[in-house]
Amino acid sequence: MSTGAKKRILREYAECQNDPLPGVKINFDEQNMTKWEILMDGPDQSVYAGGHYKLEINFPNEYPFKPPVVSFKTKIYHPNVSNDDKGSMCLGLLRPEEWKPPNKVISVLHLIRNLLIEPNPDDAIELSIANDYKTNRAEFDKTAKDWVKRYAK
Amino acid sequence: MAEFPPDDERIDELTTLQSIYPELVLDFDHPPIPTARIELPVAPEKPLPVVCDSDSSVRNLSHLPPLIIDIILSEGYPTERAPTFNLTADPPWLPDRVLEQLMEKGHALWEEYGGMQMLFAYLSFLEESARTAFGAADSARDGVLKLPDTLRTPMLELNEKLGKELFDKGTYDCGICLEPKKGGACHRIRHCGHVFCKACLQDYYNNCIKEGDVNNVKCLSPDCGKTGDVKVDRKKKDRLLSPKELLQIPLELETVKRYAQIKRKKKIESDPTIVFCPRKWCQGAMRTEKYPKITDVSQMDESDIEDGEPVAAPKATDQEIKFRGAPNTDRLVICEDCSLAFCKVCLAPWHGDFERCINREQKDLTEEDQASLNYILKNTSPCPTCSVPCSKSYGCNHMTCFQCKTHFCYLCGAWLQPENPYGHFNNKKNKACFQRLMDGAMGDQANGEIRFGGRRGAEQEAEFWEQEALRIQMEELGG
Secondary structure, X not given: OOHHHHHHHHHHHHHHHHOOOOOEEEEOOHHHOOEEEEXXXXXXXXXXXXXXXXXXXXXXXXXXXXOOEEEEOOOXXXXXXXXXXXXXXXXXXXXXXXXXXXXXXXXXXXXXXXXXXXXXXXXXXXXXXXHHHHHOHHHHHHHHHHHHHHHOO | OOOOOOOOHHHHHHHHHHHHOOOOEEEOOOOOOOEEEEEEEEXXXXXXXXXXXXXXXXXXXXXXXXXXXXXXXXXXXXXXXOOEEEEEEOOOOOOHHHHHHHHHHHHHHHHHOOOOOOHHHHHXXXXXXXXXXXXXXXXXXXXXXXXXXXXXXXXHHHHHHHHHHHHHHOEEEOOOOOOEEEHHHEEEOOOOOOEEEHHHHHHHHHHHHHOOOHHHOEOOOOOOOOOOOHHHHHHOOOEEOOHHHHHHOOOOHHHHHHHHHHHHHHHHHOOOOOOEOOOOOOOOEEOOOOOOOOOOHHHOOOOOEOOOOOOOOOOOOHHHHHHOOOOOOOOEEEEOOOOOEEEOOOOOXXXXXXXXXXXXXXXXXXXXXXXXXXXXXXXXXXXXXXXOEEOOOOOOOEEEOXXXXXXXXXXXXXXXXXXXXXXXXXXOOOOOOOOOOOOOOOOOOOOOOOOOOHHHHHHHHHHHHHHHHHHHHHHHHHO
């Protein structure tokens, strides 16, 4: 990774620290700054309220020309997060063809938070969960809350 | 030598004026008349459209030559005599009519002030009118100021020079390295005005060109070409930077040449009417006016549209279809590289008009070509729309073809709906791909044991059985 990219990651970290998002904590390791560990609280107004989620943001070598890779380490019942051991997300500005270098991690964090508040079932990675969300909201809320208790406490 | 009396009101007024306009040059050396001169920069808020006699294209100038104001205060100013103003512009771009009007306004103002000091009021008025370029173009035809040819070059140069000075003085936040940079270290993208630092642009464009990804040599700003609607956005193509602009950033000449050549090559290769030279060491394209050879990249100024889809594959006319194999038509073509004259149909050196020949596909491959072909079969998945071999370096198996932007599954080659590309991986019916979205996420070469479906799967299977057959043969030989 180029020094420019490292400098940019450091700068972005400082920016996140100066203007912290509510309920988001970043564990930053200067020795390995291309891997951020994020602790995100389920937003109060969402079904994930009360849950604590561990996420990982990995910066590729070509950052910021390629997008960071986001994965949920804590299991979550959500149409936009893959329901496997990877917990990957691939939508909006995280898509390689949609990512533009001036986009920043802070906007990625905003995107994730907003998706927790309002999932996007039309761009779902888990179709059955999206279906649940669209047609049987009560059932979806129940399962999601159940998973919060089971995995995210 | 005579001197001004200490209480001369004119001297007072001019000195005061100088404290407001420090660039005002005073001349008190020739009593009894004090004079002063000031150059007023002219940078209208709305660029002034101008056109020259011999060149009909309209240019918008944001920086014009300054207005030079000479102030001559005769004895008796301000109470009894009006001041004299001489207005000029160098080079003389302002029409005399406009200059006269401005001077008349000076006189009118003096009358209005009824013998009071009025120089400041007049300069303020001129400054104010400079923001609309003194309305120089208002009464002109079409609102475009017509200029003599001799002024063209100096005015354009000045416009560029002053614009650059202003830009260089400014500080810009580069959206890529997120550092504030001086204008001199930055580049403003010509067609959209977004600013990035040169180092970041060089990094990115050099890499794009090195990897042959020329369709990404465009503005990096997220709001560029955005219309809000994602679907429209995908269709609306951003403009690629012209070779000339890349040289201005600057990128190295060799890189820019490569850029121009790849773009040209892509166009030629996606054009089915073009055939290639049969000489193995040459393989140049046939000569055509459609894609002129690149001579000087520094003159290539067009910032063309991203050439995603093959340029609307020119329809083969009935005539063209007929001549495949038929005599007496335009079979003779010439290689643009080695000048070999050959037949477009049978790909043999030119045999004359009266020879009957049959269509020959270019299938006799050299050893290297065969090796490349094998590699392509093994390590790429063809796009289901345009068949271009796509290889995945990293990421999920939802692919977007880099050439025609088709969404497809890397594993089985099925088309995916752009609005719901992941449904495919979540449907149990798709046995081969179910829950395999992230298989091989670290790239194709990372592990060899990915199973593929579709065309690629068949190739994989064929290869497997070939090796299996070889193994059995060896066993039999051994036994």
